[in-house]
Amino acid sequence: MKHERFLIVDLGSQYAQLIARRVRELDCYAEIVMPDVPLERIGEAQGVILSGSPWSVYDEEAPKVDPELFRQDTPVLGICYGMQLMAALLGGEVGAAHAREYGPARIRVHDEEGLFRGVGAELDVWMSHGDRVERPPEGFAAIAETPSAPFAAVRSSDGRLFGVQFHPEVTHTPRGTDVLRNFLYGVCGASGDWRMSAFVEEAVAEIRDVVGPDDAVICGLSGGVDSSVAAVLIHRAIGDRLTCIFVDNGFLRQGEAEEVLTTFRDRYRIRLE
Numbered sequence: 001m002k003h004e005r006f007l008i009v010d011l012g013s014q015y016a017q018l019i020a021r022r023v024r025e026l027d028c029y030a031e032i033v034m035p036d037v038p039l040e041r042i043g044e045a046q047g048v049i050l051s052g053s054p055w056s057v058y059d060e061e062a063p064k065v066d067p068e069l070f071r072q073d074t075p076v077l078g079i080c081y082g083m084q085l086m087a088a089l090l091g092g093e094v095g096a097a098h099a100r101e102y103g104p105a106r107i108r109v110h111d112e113e114g115l116f117r118g119v120g121a122e123l124d125v126w127m128s129h130g131d132r133v134e135r136p137p138e139g140f141a142a143i144a145e146t147p148s149a150p151f152a153a154v155r156s157s158d159g160r161l162f163g164v165q166f167h168p169e170v171t172h173t174p175r176g177t178d179v180l181r182n183f184l185y186g187v188c189g190a191s192g193d194w195r196m197s198a199f200v201e202e203a204v205a206e207i208r209d210v211v212g213p214d215d216a217v218i219c220g221l222s223g224g225v226d227s228s229v230a231a232v233l234i235h236r237a238i239g240d241r242l243t244c245i246f247v248d249n250g251f252l253r254q255g256e257a258e259e260v261l262t263t264f265r266d267r268y269r270i271r272l273e
Contacts, residue, residue, distance in 0.1 A: 003194045006031070006046055008030055009050045010033070011053040011055075011082060019079070022168075026180060027194055029199075043073070047074060047076070048074055053085075056130070057094050064085065067090070075161070075187045076160070078162070080129055080166070084131055084133060091137045092134075092137040094131050096132075105125055106122055107144040114186060118178060124175075125167070125172075126166055127165065133154065153166075160187070168180050204233060208238065211234075211238055219244045231244050242270065242271065244273070246260055
């Protein structure tokens with residue numbers, strides 16, 4: 001089954017995985033992609049979110065996206081660096097903030113529709129930036145501000161491109177989930193057609209199709225999140241036709257090898273060599 005797809009463009013943020021998690025918690029399917037994502041994939045997406053980054057947009061090695069990304073029909077939300085990058089690539093101006101903001105702040109909302117629908121005239125947020133948008137691109141308007149960031153949030157005149165200087169994905173922004181929900185459902189028109197439980201069922205069905213009824217699978221199992229999830233999904237799909245191979249490489253934490261053996265052999269009853 002094909003689902004509405006949201007793309008999280010990872011520009012080097014420590015929060016890219018968290019943004020994807022928040023989108024999935026709101027019943028929308030999200031994938032993390034690199035800045036060089038092909039424009040065809042952008043066109044197929046329901047919406048795009050640009051992550052933050054430790055870089056400045058003017059750093060020589062700073063991650064960039066194709067400016068054509070913003071000229072697709074797909075709605076885009078830029079978060080922190082993502083907003084600054086959008087502004088810079090579309091002809092706006094980004095500069096060093098007079099006072100670096102890191103930590104709690106309160107924004108004053110100018111437009112209580114769209115991105116800020118139902119969140120109130122003021123919003124407690126979490127900031128983490130040294131640069132700020134000094135002048136938004138032509139056709140953009142400020143929809144929120146702080147005393148040190150006059151463009152704490154911006155919107156394009158067609159209501160398709162948005163940027164926020166704060167981080168809606170962290171728990172330190174109490175209404176951040178509402179902001180993301182407004183983008184997903186209000187701006188992008190999401191239907192909420194994805195559930196984690198459905199993903200498990202679909203993954204199991206896909207594994208059965210790929211493996212076939214008479215084939216077997218060998219899975220390298222480290223005990224980490226990725227290989228552990230893969231092993232459990234494959235085992236659910238094909239049972240004892242899965243054999244996991246675990247290698248104690250000598251660099252594991254004390255007792256970790258024994259824990260892996262106990263968990264997968266005794267608890268999950270997975271064949272483990």
